[in-house]
Amino acid sequence: MSTTPTGTRLPTETLVGTIVLTGTPVVPGAAVGPVVRPVGSVELPTTPGPFVPEDQRVAEKDRFTAAADAVAERLAARAAAATGVSAEVLNTTAQLARDRGLLSTVEQKIGEGASAEVATVAAAEQFVELFTSLGGVMAERATDVRDVRDRIVAELTGQGEPGVPAPETPSVLLADDLAPADTAGLDPTRIIALATRLGGATSHTAIIARQLGLPCVVGVGGLNDVPVGATVLVDGEQGTVTVDPDRAEAELRVRAAREAAAALATYRGPGTTRDGHRVQVLANVQDGAGARAAAKAHAEGVGLLRTELAFFGRTEEPSVKEQAEIYAGVFSAFPGGKVVLRTLDAGSDKPLPFATPPDEANPALGVRGLRTARRDPGLLTRQLDAVAEAARATTDTSPWVMAPMVATVAEAAEFAAQVRERGMVPGVMVEVPSVAVLADRFLEHLDFLSIGTNDLSQYTLAADRLSADLADLTDPWQPALLALVQATAAAGQRAGKPVGVCGEAAADPTLACVLVGMGISSLSCAASSVAGVGARLATVDLATCQRAAEVALAAADPASARAAVREVLAGA
Ligand code: PEP
Ligand code: MG
Numbered sequence: 385m386s387t388t389p390t391g392t393r394l395p396t397e398t399l400v401g402t403i404v405l406t407g408t409p410v411v412p413g414a415a416v417g418p419v420v421r422p423v424g425s426v427e428l429p430t431t432p433g434p435f436v437p438e439d440q441r442v443a444e445k446d447r448f449t450a451a452a453d454a455v456a457e458r459l460a461a462r463a464a465a466a467t468g469v470s471a472e473v474l475n476t477t478a479q480l481a482r483d484r485g486l487l488s489t490v491e492q493k494i495g496e497g498a499s500a501e502v503a504t505v506a507a508a509e510q511f512v513e514l515f516t517s518l519g520g521v522m523a524e525r526a527t528d529v530r531d532v533r534d535r536i537v538a539e540l541t542g543q544g545e546p547g548v549p550a551p552e553t554p555s556v557l558l559a560d561d562l563a564p565a566d567t568a569g570l571d572p573t574r575i576i577a578l579a580t581r582l583g584g585a586t587s588h589t590a591i592i593a594r595q596l597g598l599p600c601v602v603g604v605g606g607l608n609d610v611p612v613g614a615t616v617l618v619d620g621e622q623g624t625v626t627v628d629p630d631r632a633e634a635e636l637r638v639r640a641a642r643e644a645a646a647a648l649a650t651y652r653g654p655g656t657t658r659d660g661h662r663v664q665v666l667a668n669v670q671d672g673a674g675a676r677a678a679a680k681a682h683a684e685g686v687g688l689l690r691t692e693l694a695f696f697g698r699t700e701e702p703s704v705k706e707q708a709e710i711y712a713g714v715f716s717a718f719p720g721g722k723v724v725l726r727t728l729d730a731g732s733d734k735p736l737p738f739a740t741p742p743d744e745a746n747p748a749l750g751v752r753g754l755r756t757a758r759r760d761p762g763l764l765t766r767q768l769d770a771v772a773e774a775a776r777a778t779t780d781t782s783p784w785v786m787a788p789m790v791a792t793v794a795e796a797a798e799f800a801a802q803v804r805e806r807g808m809v810p811g812v813m814v815e816v817p818s819v820a821v822l823a824d825r826f827l828e829h830l831d832f833l834s835i836g837t838n839d840l841s842q843y844t845l846a847a848d849r850l851s852a853d854l855a856d857l858t859d860p861w862q863p864a865l866l867a868l869v870q871a872t873a874a875a876g877q878r879a880g881k882p883v884g885v886c887g888e889a890a891a892d893p894t895l896a897c898v899l900v901g902m903g904i905s906s907l908s909c910a911a912s913s914v915a916g917v918g919a920r921l922a923t924v925d926l927a928t929c930q931r932a933a934e935v936a937l938a939a940a941d942p943a944s945a946r947a948a949v950r951e952v953l954a955g956a
């Protein structure tokens with residue numbers, strides 16, 4: 385099979401009429417069905433339109449307010465009928481339709497003579513530009529703003545509300561990108577899989593698909609050429625969309641994916657391979673509620689507590705007391721169990737106003753993570769005090785505490801001393817390639833390492849982790865990334881110290897086998913992925929994982945690494 389520059393794999397003789405498009409796999413599973421696409425793309429005004437005379441501007445503002453209210457109310461009603469992340473996403477979009485900043489910008493433009501439609505488009509554009517220039521997770525807010533803009537303009541102009549169809553036959557939804565409110569309202573009995581041309585592994589589409597358990601692939605080149613009604617197979621494990629697949633093969637694949645999903649339901653932990661090699665399967669969480677949900681999902685503990693997310697949107701540093709309460713909530717979800725807390729990773733895609741410099745040209749390479757302590761050492765010491773206080777109050781075990789964005793051995797040694805002073809277990813994240821390269825030397829000062837493959841791939845391949853255009857470079861199966869993981873795991877084994885993986889790579893059940901084969905001792909992923917990873921490991925023995933690691937490391941690119949590993953695992 386040959387590959388075009390856009391990543392489209394072309395058919396060979398054995399796959400006559402079949403085209404395989406590739407993207408980034410985000411939710412495993414497979415489904416086959418006819419293609420549907422979002423309905424009713426809204427026509428936006430393209431010219432400034434007629435000038436609204438002064439005496440009609442109050443009425444024009446009222447017209448806008450009524451439309452924005454109607455949109456917000458509809459979204460809020462859908463939120464009330466939804467649960468979990470879907471409800472949160474719908475509520476967030478509803479709030480945006482009532483956002484004071486957006487509303488006052490629209491009113492200002494109407495005050496200058498623009499019609500309500502034109503003012504809505506112009507104001508939204510201003511916010512899209514702002515969010516896009518902030519980058520990171522903020523850039524993803526641009527999708528929400530465009531969605532709200534389209535809904536308000538549709539309301540103002542009497543066009544049908546844009547959205548996802550509810551087909552009679554279970555269907556596969558293909559789109560350029562999906563608005564959060566659309567994905568949140570999906571009926572999983574009618575839409576059985578998703579694929580988008582844009583969007584990365586952290587996009588709203590991916591988050592909602594994960595919650596609904598819908599097979600999902602994002603960043604798929606060539607998706608626009610697939611016509612509505614064509615039959616496609618979406619394979620969320622392999623990251624492929626097969627157009628006009630061989631029926632029998634597609635059904636086999638769907639059945640295998642269903643069997644794998646059924647096996648998840650019986651997973652109870654703890655994680656081991658089939659031959660009893662222990663691998664802790666832990667969860668990534670951000671607060672006590674997340675930790676309790678992880679315990680219910682049979683995680684053995686927390687492998688990454690992202691403390692900065694508990695303080696998102698705060699303008700002032702939380703007090704030691706408040707921080708201690710939040711950490712205590714997480715420790716008490718796993719009494720006596722393992723909890724790895726990460727000190728603030730403020731900056732870049734997770735800016736915190738009280739810790740992040742506002743004016744950096746290149747925040748991903750700037751003062752983020754542990755580096756914030758250069759400017760304000762008290763931020764780190766107060767946080768460590770809060771962790772120690774929380775641990776004293778709630779657990780007999782010493783928490784493991786790690787620093788993000790560490791680059792030098794000296795930084796790691798100084799951090800370790802501060803953690804040990806407080807009776808806790810020090811480690812660092814491996815996110816910057818320098819740590820993987822010198823892992824032996826880092827481990828002389830630390831008790832463990834935890835590999836953050838999201839950032840390690842970003843910094844190794846020099847590609848923004850949130851860029852859908854570059855998702856092929858930040859693919860965790862990239863050979864250079866795997867080589868650094870392997871080097872780090874080997875250093876851990878030499879030192880007799882644990883090395884875990886807590887980036888998205890750990891959520892991929894197939895890649896999890898490879899990581900275990902390299903000598904990784906724990907895997908930490910979203911709670912919803914714990915059972916998938918644990919159940920997969922239980923089906924393979926350590927020797928097979930080691931063979932899988934060998935073939936993955938020898939592969940030339942992510943696609944051939946996946947194919948070679950699948951073959952090894954299938955033959956075991
Ligand atoms: C990582 O970089 O892989 C990681 C786990 O940290 P975060 O995604 O929070 O940056
Ligand atoms: Mg990171």
